[in-house]
Amino acid sequence: MIKKLLMIILLILLFSCQESTVSPVISSSTMALLEKSKSIQLRAEKIEQNILERQEEYNILQDRKDLLTSIDDKDFIDIEKLSNYFVLDMKYATSDNFLKKAVYSCAKCYVRGIVAKALIKANADFMKKGYRIKLFDCYRPHSVQKKMWKIVPNPGYVANPKGGSIHNKGAAIDITLTDLKGNQIDMGTAFDHFGKEAHHAYTKLSKEVIANRKLLRSTMESYGFSIIKTEWWHYNFKTDYKFQISDFRWKCD
Numbered sequence: 001m002i003k004k005l006l007m008i009i010l011l012i013l014l015f016s017c018q019e020s021t022v023s024p025v026i027s028s029s030t031m032a033l034l035e036k037s038k039s040i041q042l043r044a045e046k047i048e049q050n051i052l053e054r055q056e057e058y059n060i061l062q063d064r065k066d067l068l069t070s071i072d073d074k075d076f077i078d079i080e081k082l083s084n085y086f087v088l089d090m091k092y093a094t095s096d097n098f099l100k101k102a103v104y105s106c107a108k109c110y111v112r113g114i115v116a117k118a119l120i121k122a123n124a125d126f127m128k129k130g131y132r133i134k135l136f137d138c139y140r141p142h143s144v145q146k147k148m149w150k151i152v153p154n155p156g157y158v159a160n161p162k163g164g165s166i167h168n169k170g171a172a173i174d175i176t177l178t179d180l181k182g183n184q185i186d187m188g189t190a191f192d193h194f195g196k197e198a199h200h201a202y203t204k205l206s207k208e209v210i211a212n213r214k215l216l217r218s219t220m221e222s223y224g225f226s227i228i229k230t231e232w233w234h235y236n237f238k239t240d241y242k243f244q245i246s247d248f249r250w251k252c253d
Ligand SMILES: [Zn+2]
Pocket: 137, 167, 172, 173, 174, 233, 234, 235
């Protein structure tokens, strides 16, 4: 449809150019039309690319249906082995975190099988709306929890390793949203901002930020995830399984 419109515009332009041999000066209205045609073309290309990417994710979901159903709910799964459509930014594998220190030897996102399946469905839904899930943290080995506690022994910031965290069970994730190209959208604070501005009940935020947080929350909740009051980025997966705290360590390639 857009391509047909472009063809018509180009034909009109061609016709007007032939006429303009009388006068070599391109009129300002023709210039404006040219500009408009260019911007329509750029928009058309962008829309086409987005549709292709979304279609690809659906195809993969279709292709991987058998694989997804064969995954054991309790197994630890590397999310990147199942989908290329998550954006990974594993903050604890870098020094860009509140500990100012890397506590993972490499960036991997492992979660329990049941959580991986729900995450893939949620991400496909976000992609339909023009977004992607960006992962900041997933399963966190118990020994890393101890390491974090040693650096920051403050229960307001780090879960005491005695009781452990849902991250240690492979059933919690820290996430935000990006557009389809991977550009992060505004959630009002950075990840791991430990202040009231990161609370779900905090409303002194722009309409856009409130809408972004609402989109993240409502979609995640519809796939079985639940929030904690103090961190907009943290989601626990509601499950009947009583997962144990684990110290499984992933291999780095
Ligand atoms: Zn978390």
